[in-house]
Amino acid sequence: MALTNLACKNAKCGNKPKKLSDSGGLYLYLSTSGAKLWRFKYRYMGKEKTLSLGQYPKLSLIDARKRREEAKEQLAQNIDPSLLKQQKKQLAMISQENTFEAVARAWIDHMKDSWGPTTAKDRLRRLEYDMFPYIGKTAIKDIKPQLLLATLRKVEARGAHEVARRLLQICGQVFRYAIIHDLVERNVAADLKGALKPQRVNHYAAIESQELPQLLQALERNDARLYHQTRLAIKFLLLTFVRTSELIKAQWPEIDFEHKEWRIPAERMKMRRPHIVPLSRQSIEILEELKKANSRSLWIFPSMTFPRQHMSNNTILLALKRMGYAGRMTGHGFRALAMTTLKERLEYQHDIVDRQLAHAPRSKINAAYDRAQYLPQRRKMMQDWADYLDAAGKAQQAGKWDEPNSTTSISHFPVVYQLTQQYSGTTDSLSKIR
DSSP, rough: OOOHHHHHHHOOOOOOOEEEOOOOOEEEEOOTSEEEEEEEEEEEEEEEEEEEEEEETTTTTTHHHHHHHHHHHHTTTOOOHHHHHHHHHHHHHHHHSSSSHHHHHHOOOOOHHHHHHHHHHHEEEEEEETTTTTTSSSBBGOOOHHHHHHHHHHHHHHTOOOHHHHHHHHHHHHHHHHHTTSSOOOOOOOOOTTOOOOOOOOOOOOOGGGGGHHHHHHHHTTTTTOOOOHHHHHHHHHHOOOOOHHHHHHHHHGGTTTTTTTEGOOOGGGTTSSSSEEEEHHEEEHHHHHHHTTTOOOOOOOOOOOOOSBBOHHHHHHHHHTTTTTTTTTTTTHHHHHHHHHTTTTTOOOOHHHTTTTTOSSSSSHHHHHHOHHHHHHHHHHHHHHHHHHHHHHHHHHHOOOOOOOOOOGGGHHHHHHHHHHHHHHHHOOGGGG
């Protein structure tokens, strides 16, 4: 006889467990503790088995019968309901362990050797600050595009549009990593293409070539009362036009005084490839002066406050601000300034300048076949650049600087040409530059 809800409600257990049968293998198990449990008895592969369905009254009689029918449908498909239940439980546990934060940290740990420690720390810091507090504990398979977008909107709301864009890229890589490991079926970050507010790209501030002599004069006068080491750092940055991060973290073992080269290891380069910077006579003179002052330090430009650390990333920017170049010039701006001047004023080929700037090839094909280092040409270019800066500074000081243009040889300006010969210390003339 089938059970009724009233019979289930009034059923009581004595000193021994009791079973109240319903129909089709479903019964209510009454334990000695007073618990009432729904169970389904069935046969699979010739063996009698029992499936626990839930506890009464949380699971009503009607719902218990529905679950019995679901189990029967699974049996009809040759699926063991008990085994399927165990598998679902295991998957649920795995899902809880594979939260967005857990997968993101696993991805960073997997990639950090190819990135380098700085990149890994930077990406982890961004995730820890902007993503983990909101979706870090959510199973990665449960993250929908709307949830991810809502989290990124919080970053946009504080005006950090570029950070939001980079976070979306990072999340996309995390989801691709999860797909490879069969944790999710698709990359929900890809669904958000175009969802963030477009932002106009602002290039690093940089002065024009014709403003270079005034900058050199301001640096020489030092009305801003900068530390001598800070001035030398700016001069060295101007002479080598490396990235600011590459300058401040420069170490003495990287300098080859004999061959006049600065060999920056791959882990400190943006493109993760070693880079050679030919050093002009003027650059060597600065390094020799710094070596006398900082002979006990690993860093070429140690912090003035904490000598065991390297110079701060903001030192150059703050120095330029004190010199009156706030919003007009940055440390990175020296790269744009050198690129423009070397190509337009000194007529050097783009490929030679681009190689010195350590830019990435513009295509995968170029990256595969780009083996040209142009080292001999770059040696000459770096010395010509240093001599050009000397000439510009001395002529500006004398009040006789007249900036040559790209269609006129520098030898057509007698004062500049004469000063170039006087202060270069070499037999090469800037009029021979091509």
